[in-house]
Amino acid sequence: MSTVSRLQVIEQKLVGPTELCFAHFIDQFTGLDAVRLLAEFCHPEDHKNVDSEDSKKRFAGLNKVLSWQMGAYFPTGDPLLRLRCFLHLTGKYEVVEFKRLNGDLQTLAMIIATGREDPREIERRLGYQTSSAQPSSLWRILIRDGGGYPQSVARKIQALNEENGPQLARSVQDWQDRIEQLYQVLPKVSESVSQTPVIPHEIPAAFARLVTATVALGRVVSDDPGSRQAAIAATRGGSDAQELIGVLNSLFRAPTEKELRQVL
Helix, strand or coil, X not given: CCCHHHCEEECCEEEECHHHHHHHXXXXXXXXXXXXXXXXXXXXXXXXXXXXXXXXXXXXXXXXXXXXXXCCCCCCHHHHHHHHHHHHHCCCEEEXXXXXXXXXXXXXXXXXXXXXXXXXXXXXXXXXXXXXXXXXXXXXXXHHHCCCCCHHHHHHHHHHHHHHHHHHHHHHHHHHHHHHHHHHHCCECCHHHHHCCCCHHHHHHHHHHHHHHHHHHHHHHHHCHHHHHHHXXXXXXXXXXXXXXXXXXXXXXXXXHHHHHHHC
């Protein structure tokens, strides 16, 4: 069963849990543009600066989103909340976990996701505390169940939302514009592919996602000498290293002789 067939269509939106909505979103695009935009939104700490020293951080953010795409693991906590907000901002998904939140909590989630307020400062203002052993009630409410909270907290949330109203509207519009550009520019997977019968467990679709993500990631590695060397050095040497070099040589720029001497 394809991803889209497991999502409901209500009022021209695809409705389903976060994981299915994410899979449908990311499978529409080739290349790294969608991954980059998601990495910037869900892991802003990796994208604050653009100097060479921070290239490793940006690469780490890309790697995290690629891991979600390939099914290695799925985000929790703050990145999960941001992912739900991102999918909501596309205007094409009704994420059921996000929909459970009332209007004030949805606004608060967007304030956090768009970087209008530091989550720790919000916790402090609302009177919630986070310990290393247990997440605060704020995160339980926003991520787990959208459950009840005292009226005093509700008033504080409303006040915080009102303070951020104009700035939040601009931030939301900026992100929606960038997401819309993504849909306009990136080539989409042919609709005919999604209609083709698949073998059990969607192996062909998983294979296509893996190859697309691997090739895109390979271009990133190949374009950076340090990353290329680190990738080759991460093998066990011998035939594994030679095989990786062969892939880099045939699909991307071949490693230089100096680079090879440093890692083999």
